[in-house]
Amino acid sequence: xxxxxxxxxxxxxxxxxxxxxxxxxxxxxxxxxxxxxxxxxxxxxxxxxxxxxxxxxxxxxxxxxxxxxxxxxxxxxxxxxxxxxxxxxxxxxxxxxxxxxxxxxxxxxxxxxxxxxxxxxxxxxx
Numbered sequence: 028x029x030x031x032x033x034x035x036x037x038x039x040x041x042x043x044x045x046x047x048x049x050x051x052x053x054x055x056x057x058x059x060x061x062x063x064x065x066x067x068x069x070x071x072x073x074x075x076x077x078x079x080x081x082x083x084x085x086x087x088x089x090x091x092x093x094x095x096x097x098x099x100x101x102x103x104x105x106x107x108x109x110x111x112x113x114x115x116x117x118x119x120x121x122x123x124x125x126x127x128x129x130x131x132x133x134x135x136x137x138x139x140x141x142x143x144x145x146x147x148x149x150x151x152x153x
Contacts (some may be wrong), residue, residue: 029125031057036121036147044111049123049148051104060105060129061099062140065119065149074135075121086134090116106134112124113151120146 032053039045049061051135062077077086085097096109103123124140133139 029053029055031056031123031125031142031144033121033123033147036149038150038151039113041114041151042152043113044109045113045149047108047110047121047123047149049106049108049144051125053104056104056125059125059142060134061126062095062124062126062129062134063097063106063108064122064124064137065123066146067116067119072122072137074137074149076108077129077134084131086131088135104106110149113149114126114142115151118151120148120150129137
């Protein structure tokens with residue numbers, strides 16, 4: 028069973044950057060695809076990015092392509108999401124989640140991930 032916890036959120040001005048971390052409690056993280064999702068007030072949870080267990084496959088939602096970068100360090104049991112050129116519409120609670128062998132066509136869909144963290148708030152405002 029995988030347990031994950033997010034950190035790194037905060038308040039940042041438009042155009043600023045943050046790095047979110049998703050730390051797993053056990054080394055079994057090596058076997059999991061890890062996704063990042065976000066949920067803004069009054070909106071549905073949406074997939075932001077995903078990295079495969081090997082780290083070779085990385086997926087991004089269109090609104091964040093070219094601005095966000097996902098990476099992982101399995102030795103540190105950590106997946107990172109670098110957020111650059113932040114916009115007010117990026118404001119949301121960001122969650123990381125683990126799933127096994129998630130098909131490339133399904134990475135944006137929350138039900139395919141079985142293990143979730145509690146989330147970290149990102150607020151982009153001047």
